[in-house]
Amino acid sequence: MRWAALAALGVLIALPAVVGSYTLTVLIFVFFYAYLGQAWNIVGGYAGQLSVGHAAFVGIGAYTAAMLSLGAGLTPWLGMFVGGALSAALGAVIGYLGFRFGLRGFYFVLLTVAFAEICRIVALNTEAIGGAQGLYITFTGNPRQFQFPDNRAYYYIALGLMLAATAVVWTIERKRFGIYLTAIREDEDACQALGVDTFKYKMLAMVVSSFLTGVGGTFYAFYLFSLQPNTVFGIPLSVEIVIRPIVGGAGTLGGPILGSFILSPLAELSRFYFARGGWSGAHLIVYGGLLILVVLFLPQGAYPYLRRLLARRA
Amino acid sequence: MARPVLEVRGLSKHFGGLEAVKDLSFDVDEGQIVGLIGPNGAGKTTVFAMLSGFLRPDAGEVGFRGCAITGLPPHRVNALGLARTFQIVRPFLHLSVLRNVTVGALGRQPRPREAERQATAILEEVGLATKREQPAGSLTLAERKRLELARALATQPVLLLLDEVMAGLGAAETERIVELVRRINRRGIAILLIEHVMRAVMSLSERLVVLNYGERIAEGRPEAVAGDPRVIEAYLGEGDAGAAPA
Numbered sequence: 001m002r003w004a005a006l007a008a009l010g011v012l013i014a015l016p017a018v019v020g021s022y023t024l025t026v027l028i029f030v031f032f033y034a035y036l037g038q039a040w041n042i043v044g045g046y047a048g049q050l051s052v053g054h055a056a057f058v059g060i061g062a063y064t065a066a067m068l069s070l071g072a073g074l075t076p077w078l079g080m081f082v083g084g085a086l087s088a089a090l091g092a093v094i095g096y097l098g099f100r101f102g103l104r105g106f107y108f109v110l111l112t113v114a115f116a117e118i119c120r121i122v123a124l125n126t127e128a129i130g131g132a133q134g135l136y137i138t139f140t141g142n143p144r145q146f147q148f149p150d151n152r153a154y155y156y157i158a159l160g161l162m163l164a165a166t167a168v169v170w171t172i173e174r175k176r177f178g179i180y181l182t183a184i185r186e187d188e189d190a191c192q193a194l195g196v197d198t199f200k201y202k203m204l205a206m207v208v209s210s211f212l213t214g215v216g217g218t219f220y221a222f223y224l225f226s227l228q229p230n231t232v233f234g235i236p237l238s239v240e241i242v243i244r245p246i247v248g249g250a251g252t253l254g255g256p257i258l259g260s261f262i263l264s265p266l267a268e269l270s271r272f273y274f275a276r277g278g279w280s281g282a283h284l285i286v287y288g289g290l291l292i293l294v295v296l297f298l299p300q301g302a303y304p305y306l307r308r309l310l311a312r313r314a
Numbered sequence: 315m316a317r318p319v320l321e322v323r324g325l326s327k328h329f330g331g332l333e334a335v336k337d338l339s340f341d342v343d344e345g346q347i348v349g350l351i352g353p354n355g356a357g358k359t360t361v362f363a364m365l366s367g368f369l370r371p372d373a374g375e376v377g378f379r380g381c382a383i384t385g386l387p388p389h390r391v392n393a394l395g396l397a398r399t400f401q402i403v404r405p406f407l408h409l410s411v412l413r414n415v416t417v418g419a420l421g422r423q424p425r426p427r428e429a430e431r432q433a434t435a436i437l438e439e440v441g442l443a444t445k446r447e448q449p450a451g452s453l454t455l456a457e458r459k460r461l462e463l464a465r466a467l468a469t470q471p472v473l474l475l476l477d478e479v480m481a482g483l484g485a486a487e488t489e490r491i492v493e494l495v496r497r498i499n500r501r502g503i504a505i506l507l508i509e510h511v512m513r514a515v516m517s518l519s520e521r522l523v524v525l526n527y528g529e530r531i532a533e534g535r536p537e538a539v540a541g542d543p544r545v546i547e548a549y550l551g552e553g554d555a556g557a558a559p560a
Binding site: 141176179183186189190192194197 | 367388391421
């Protein structure tokens with residue numbers, strides 16, 4: 001497994017030398033969504049607190065970095081951490097409300113969706129940040145402003161983000177924190193009876209997850225150069241974030257990555273072909289179908305299945 | 315004179331119109347085994363929920379090792395050294411047996427490797443060592459009961475509340491748990507147990523507290539309590555006092 005992962009990493013590092021720009025773009029989205037999925041994985045996968053509002057953190061991170069860059073000239077390399085911190089603050093508020101008042105399961109889902117929607121509506125109606133028009137970042141190609149003329153730079157940054165988030169999750173998995181999170185997912189009351197301060201650890205998971213997601217917002221803003229409230233805060237983005245780890249295996253280290261390698265190219269291809277045929281939005285049907293298949297046949301996701309398969313071979 | 319490790323004073327809880335526990339007082343001394351018995355619905359599990367912080371009492375005080383723990387959240391109560399098991403066992407089904415016990419050990423030993431070592435030793439003790447890598451969901455009921463016990467034990471309690479750890483087990487398994495409880499107690503851990511298996515509770519307990527409709531109707535040595543007419547009546551109903559609950 002370790003050698004396979006290292007070999008795959010070697011291939012990914014070498015790839016920009018041989019593939020074309022379109023493939024590169026697809027892979028950038030693969031990495032970026034794997035990054036977001038990995039960030040979500042901490043609270044949604046390991047701790048089992050199903051947030052379907054993570055777009056809120058992407059949006060806050062993206063708007064923060066963009067506004068700081070446009071308005072104050074602050075480099076997004078620092079702005080990304082400000083965006084992360086603001087997202088973490090919102091994550092703490094959502095977590096506090098959800099966990100202090102014992103909102104579990106669907107109620108927590110609704111709470112997170114509600115907050116993301118509030119963010120979207122506030123952004124739509126705040127002229128200072130562009131309102132419904134959104135924000136447009138003028139391309140300068142200045143690396144200090146997180147802008148690169150060469151697509152390969154974005155490729156390596158996205159790859160780095162994915163690896164960094166995976167390293168964070170790898171570390172968490174091996175610590176008391178991670179062990180507690182998986183136990184919380186299984187049975188909170190039993191955890192409390194065993195001395196686990198479940199509120200504290202769920203809060204911590206939410207804060208780390210929302211911080212990382214917020215940092216990702218900067219990449220979103222400075223890769224796409226435009227921010228619209230409906231896309232960056234919208235429910236569809238939240239679903240995109242959630243679906244990859246679930247298909248790949250929520251609460252597993254490789255789940256978000258595998259899920260993104262399955263779904264992101266699929267989304268890209270089907271979006272391209274369906275849209276050309278005048279069927280835009282039809283890629284969601286593909287998502288739905290795939291999700292049903294996963295729930296039916298691989299309820300723990302593709303990654304645990306793949307691991308078992310590889311273990312049997314070895 | 316042994317000092318009380320647990321002091322319950324005037325504990326009361328009602329759910330709507332139902333008075334589940336009424337003005338209950340009793341002690342558990344250091345290193346003692348006390349049985350909490352009574353017919354179904356007498357309020358025993360409600361008492362456990364209040365002692366362990368899962369339920370806030372309407373009135374009364376719980377003292378543990380000299381501190382007032384009334385109203386503390388469950389994880390704080392556990393950290394002070396009072397552990398409980400659940401009547402309906404609640405293993406972390408998808409985690410390994412070892413992981414289940416490790417979660418308990420991590421409270422006092424934050425380093426996972428060391429906590430795992432402690433958990434392994436406890437699994438040896440309860441006879442689940444060979445199943446350590448299996449998911450807890452694959453265990454039989456008898457094994458799950460022992461896992462529940464092992465997990466609570468891993469938190470290194472001073473007082474252990476056992477809620478029907480023998481219910482639903484066969485004779486051999488029951489005997490095994492009785493032995494286990496005795497061994498745990500010999501290490502100096504006080505035990506308060508709810509149990510319907512009378513033979514077990516009679517042989518284990520130094521003292522019994524009998525509840526009926528939320529009230530303490532008797533307390534004392536097992537033999538004395540078993541002969542108490544109020545206890546017999548509670549179990550068998552009025553006018554049918556032919557046999558003791560033993």
